[in-house]
Amino acid sequence: MSVQKREVLPVKNSNDVVLARQKVRQLAVELRFSLVDQTKLVTAASELARNALDHGKGGSMTVEVIVNGARSGLKMVFEDQGPGIANIEDALKDGFTTGNGMGLGLGGSKRLVNDFSIETEVGKGTRITAVRWK
């Protein structure tokens, strides 16, 4: 698997979430994802960036255009040094929230991509990786 392009953006305030969405849209268009797939990628990015900001005290988003044989895809990695997630299984459940949200962002963005993984340590931070293949 090779990385064709990599960009790192800060996620420190609510305007950064807007910029993160725009970057993902731009790369998804470049990769010629369908409009529905673009929308899924941008929506997942919005959810995960907002989580990094609201729950993780801010962090960063790394986006990569990746190629695996004949397949290309968009990989998004959201990292923060926040409190971590104590129970991943709970956090992924629709309706589970420790804030005042609807508890849809995490489980929902998992459904919007093909590959999804969470690495987290309480007190250290969280890294979420999401990939959608063409």
Place this chain on the structure above:
Amino acid sequence: MERIPVLRMGSLLLITIQVDMHDKLALQLQDDVTERISDWGSTGVLIDISSLEIVDSFIGRMLANIAGMSRVLGAETVVVGMQPAVAITLVELGMSLTGVRTALSVEAGMELLYGNSITGSEDERTEA
């Protein structure tokens, strides 16, 4: 401060969301809508989201909040113009927008609201 305009159309309010929403703007809009409903006695709220390229859980919650608060004040909310790709994604995200009625266009939304104020029927309800 940047603000989303709330227009008066007879007994209805018309809100067109054209910008990338962020927290302050969303909270301001909720305040503005409830204030206008009680000032003007509006019986319906039309929210045009045709220029929104995504609806995430944040925007979804805002729409549901506006619908909920408006209902308490006696006004029905209809969200109009959701793009098909947005609707598909919203379903996969898991957001059902319960309590929020939707219509394809502003005209269809008006019909729904005016029809509703006379008969109270929910038959024309279209779920995205």
